[in-house]
Amino acid sequence: KQWYQRRVRGWKSERVVEEYHDGRIILVNQNDPKSHVRKMEDVREVVDLDLGITDRAPVPVAKELQAFLYISNANKVIAAAFVEHIEKGYPCISVHSPDDTGKLPLLKTADTAMKAVCGVSRLWVFKQCRRKKVASRLMDCVRANFVFGCTISKVKIAFSDPTENGRLLAQVYCGTGNFLIYR
Numbered sequence: 001k002q003w004y005q006r007r008v009r010g011w012k013s014e015r016v017v018e019e020y021h022d023g024r025i026i027l028v029n030q031n032d033p034k035s036h037v038r039k040m041e042d043v044r045e046v047v048d049l050d051l052g053i054t055d056r057a058p059v060p061v062a063k064e065l066q067a068f069l070y071i072s073n074a075n076k077v078i079a080a081a082f083v084e085h086i087e088k089g090y091p092c093i094s095v096h097s098p099d100d101t102g103k104l105p106l107l108k109t110a111d112t113a114m115k116a117v118c119g120v121s122r123l124w125v126f127k128q129c130r131r132k133k134v135a136s137r138l139m140d141c142v143r144a145n146f147v148f149g150c151t152i153s154k155v156k157i158a159f160s161d162p163t164e165n166g167r168l169l170a171q172v173y174c175g176t177g178n179f180l181i182y183r
Helices: 034-051 134-145 164-174
Strands: 015-020 023-029 066-072 077-085 088-093 118-125 157-159
Touching (some): 134 157
Antiparallel strands (some): 023 066, 066 077
16 A cells, blocks of 8 residues: 555544644544544554554554544645553663664663653654654644643653654654653
8 A cells, every 4th residue: 555545535524633834633533433433544554564563453442542644735644643541651761872783772661650641652754754843743733632621741652662763753852762662
């Protein structure tokens, strides 16, 4: 499946949570119409393939998974964040330097959990749209709209097993190498 084929026509009842010069961010959750949930799952399937997630488990109906989809002005999905409510995360014990192969070592976490509110299960940006602050705008939107009426602090967000690029994004976005990880 190719991302340039993933068009999203505007829905009459789409929940636009933010608009930018190059597109809009919509929110989709499990309680939305079935056609919206199907599109969310379709996007998630392609994101999983692109991120190399092969052991996909179906999302239980009771789980409060939410998708923030960044839709370009051409009505194409250029970024997605899949988030869920969580209670705790573990600080990453950061190793800042790459090993002899040039790759960052595996993540280690502290044993002591910290309070967290939002778990980022998946964060993805279309390859040609990276390094243009799309992920930062998407995460700012998640923080502002995840809990009604308040903006979540960056220290209350946890990431689930980030890729090497995801780890670098989390460090820059959170302003620390000790960002939270959840499982």
